[in-house]
Amino acid sequence: MTMDQAVTTYRDEALELLAELERAILDLEADPGDKDKMAACFRAMHTIKGGGAMFGFEEISRFTHEIETTFDMVRNGRLPVTPQLLNATLAAGDHIKTLLFASGETPSDELVSRSEELLAVFRQMLASVGQDGPGEQPASPGPATAAARAAAPPPSQTPDGTDACDLPDAGPPAIYWIHFAPAADLLANGTEPLGLFEELAALGPYRAHAHIRDIPALDDPEYDPEGLHAAYDILLMTCRGENAIRDVFLFVEDSCRLAVTPLASGRLRGSDLEEFLEHFRQAPPDEDQIVAASRLRTMVELKLKQVEAVRAKGPSKEQARKQKPETAPASTSLRVDSVKLDALVNMVGELVILQSRLRQAVKGENMAAAADVDEDLERLTDAMRDSALELRMLPIGTVFSVFLRLVRDLSASLGKEVGFVAEGAETELDKTVIDRLKDPLIHIIRNSLDHGIEPPEERTRAGKPPAGRIVLSAGHSGGNVVIRIHDDGRGIDPARIRKKAVERGLLSPDADLPEKELLALLFEPGFSTAEKVSDVSGRGVGMDMVKKNIEAMRGTVDMENVMGQGTTTVITLPLTLAIIDGFNVRVGGESYIVPLANLRGFQERFLTGQPRQVDSIERMGHLIPLVSLRRLFAVPGGQPDYERVVIVEADGEMTGIAVDVVVGRQQAVIKSLDESYRHLKWIAGTTINGDGSISLILDVPRLLRMAREQYERAEQREIPA
């Protein structure tokens, strides 16, 4: 496995974990006491962090660490589950997603400052726990840890730091000036000053300046190679408080001169601290401690203000950033239940055995044995096909959490109360379908939220409960999966659709359309009944895209509407994209598949002479158009005087298609047609028949549209003549 693959795997895994996290958070929102979910949050964060460090996502690892700590405390019952925590975690999840797809080795400053912004919230929560310690409230029975001793100055500023501040018992960050002048005989006492600096490093970033003017020259008779003559001025940023610093020097206090001076509360990076070292270099050796401290303090505070100003610019970009996770590329890998995979591998084993049996039968020219193999092979092939297809099936519930989140966030921003119910999460669908279904569903739910569900006051006036309800349900129906999105909002006013359609020139003012057809207009490009364009929806791009996307998956989308009681959008999709159920028909020497989804029945016709390309035929008392496939496709060969007619339904209309022979029903494995034929939209694909020949699978709606266009063009040519 190369590093690239590993990174991709990590990304996929992290995305899955984030989805889990989101589900857990939303569940916690409903039931804040759920221990399992708290643990799930912790685990998700822990795994993301660990992998992040391993695969070079340093920023993710750093960022996640603190949230992991928070959830560790939550699951241990030391932090309560608050709405603030849940909101912050959701935002953090989004941020991790952005970081996952951020390009380049090191994340941009903008991303880092966003991390800081989010982390500040978590730190505040953590700090509140730290404060529970006995530091200021000695009576409280909180855990007496280092946090207690480190109980730092009150959090007058927003805690906002990294490094040592990652620790759960951290207080607000502050900057200290430490003057440390070890006695010359420090080494003789068994103390190594380097160790002291290492301990300081554990507290936070520091920068030190060594004063070397007291070091005697080598030829000085006084020179003691084992003595220490340097003195150090150290600037340290830490969240652990002054006492923690003093603890470092606890055992050398008697053999050195030590002064710890707090300079300012706030957070600076190590490199910022470096700027101030110059000061120590220039300072006169015997300057008064207090004077020096006050000058340093002014400098540090000035710097802090600058940093703060830079950071404050961050949030304005937040809006734009929020959109990003949605466009994260869909994952191309698939997680498969190992049981399913084992079953498939077993079958491959069986296949190998069958093959050797077949060889023996052929060698011995034993027809009976070959017939046996054939029978076994048929059974095995069926089973293999089913289990191979099953590998691609995922429960639709995997995308439901996205919608839950969407409803939650949007209803809050629109000032509406909306409950979201998802039913049939276990319904399995082809992975490709699920991936491609997400965006259309998001769009429909947005519409329901924005246009459908009324504000609480309006609902109360209409005698409805103030909280609206959106129900997303999925289930099987025949060979299809049906997904319904129902809202109990105000519904769509057909009169308004009418008015809009006339305005847009989609409808002539005197046209009299039934409601069903008016609703169908909603799916026309550029149609939106929203009076004003809102952030959420109403730009008029969308419903036509929804329809396009669903049709591309060989599905249909319909609207049902009851004025004042709500709208239901019904999406019907085939179970899988890989296999299609249809009827094999022949015209001349050519073979075509008509998908069962479009098929409505069979009729016949007798002909004398050449048929027209488009004719008509009676069906159940109505005259419907009849297209001659032979003429349409210019199939070579003579015209028979008896034809079968396949009745199909597309775009809500019945049409007949005349063919020579209906061979029979066939399950066709779809093979896409080569790129070079991409302009032939009315071919959905090809399939290989049992005898090795190839049939073309017809895309009936597109085929009929093409036939209609040709017909209309032919008519126009005729009229002037």
Added chain:
Amino acid sequence: MMQEEGAGRRFLTFTLGEVFFALDIYSVREILDLQDITRIPGAPEYMRGVVNVRGTAVPVMDLRMKFGLGRVEKTLNTRVVIVEITKSEATSVVGAMADSVKEVLELEPEAIDPPPAMGAAVRTDFIRGIGKHGGRFILILDADKVFTSDEIQDVARVVEDAAREAGATAA
């Protein structure tokens, strides 16, 4: 190692009518006997249809029609050369009908001339060069370009011009 040395110099030669063509051996995947072709209605005429190559529908192109040299008729010698081409970064597989497939040739780079300069009316960018072997001209095709372009090429004229030019230099 052998392959490395021969890269770009070994060619599969085939005929379309009287004209000899060659394809870089490394773009050729296999050579099949002509089998039933499933016509795709509505496609250009030189796209003869698709054939079943071990469960995949592979499009088949009639190079004679594509080059304006008539039409490949079914004979005992007719073959389909399956070619792998790179199309917008993906590899796709196309079959090319040929009247007959001849041999695998090694052509030294010195034996390959650049395609003759042409008037603006004819595109020659799908011809990589013109090789000479056994007193014949062999048009070496650029598979990626031939099988991805939609236009019909007038190769007959390229051949004539090449012969004329060669005659001119000889004289």
